[in-house]
Amino acid sequence: MDRLSDRQLRSLTEIDDVDHLAWVAVDPSQPAQPGIGGARYIRLPEEPTAAAVAVAVLDDYQGKGSGRSCWGLLAGWAREHGIRSFHGYVLAENTPMMELLQGLGATVTRQGPLLRVEVTIPASPDELPATRGIGCSSRWAAPSFPRSSSAFRGWPMTNVGP
Numbered sequence: 001m002d003r004l005s006d007r008q009l010r011s012l013t014e015i016d017d018v019d020h021l022a023w024v025a026v027d028p029s030q031p032a033q034p035g036i037g038g039a040r041y042i043r044l045p046e047e048p049t050a051a052a053v054a055v056a057v058l059d060d061y062q063g064k065g066s067g068r069s070c071w072g073l074l075a076g077w078a079r080e081h082g083i084r085s086f087h088g089y090v091l092a093e094n095t096p097m098m099e100l101l102q103g104l105g106a107t108v109t110r111q112g113p114l115l116r117v118e119v120t121i122p123a124s125p126d127e128l129p130a131t132r133g134i135g136c137s138s139r140w141a142a143p144s145f146p147r148s149s150s151a152f153r154g155w156p157m158t159n160v161g162p
Helices: 006-013 066-080 095-103
Strands: 020-024 035-044 047-057 084-092 107-111 116-119 135-136
Touching: 020 066, 035 066, 047 066, 066 084, 066 095, 084 095, 095 107, 095 116
Parallel strands: 047 084
Antiparallel strands: 020 035, 020 135, 035 047, 084 116, 107 116
16 A cells, blocks of 8 residues: 555544544654554444554564553543443464453454454553553644543653644
C-alpha cells in the first residue's frame, strides 16, 4: 500500500477520547526518533461496553514492558469511559504477545491462523499493569487530558507532536 485512503486516514486520526483513543509510546532517551509503538481502542457499536484494541511495539522494544505499559494506560482510560473489555486478534505464532495477554487473563478462541482474544479490564486502577519507564502520550487528546485522573497515577506522560 503506497498511501492511505481518506477513510483509513480518518479512522486513524479522528479520535474523540471516549469511543476512540490512540496513544503513542515514546522513548525520551531517543530524541531523534522517540516513537517506539502505539495503542488504540475503538468502542464496538454493537457492544458498547467493549472495544476493539490494537497494540504495536517496535521489535527492539518488545519484551521490555512497553506494550504492557501502553495496554495498561489504554485500559485505565477505557475503564473511565465505560469500557469493560478489549477484543482483538493475534497471530497464533506471536508467542510473546500471547504470553502477555494470558498474563492479563485473556480468553482465547482460535479462528484459522488468528487467535481472537478478549481481556476484561480490571475494575481498580491498582490492578492495571505498571509502567516500566516508557512514556505514553495521546497527541490528539493532549488539550483535555486529565492527568490527575485516578487511572493514571504514577504514569510518566510525555506529549509528542504539536
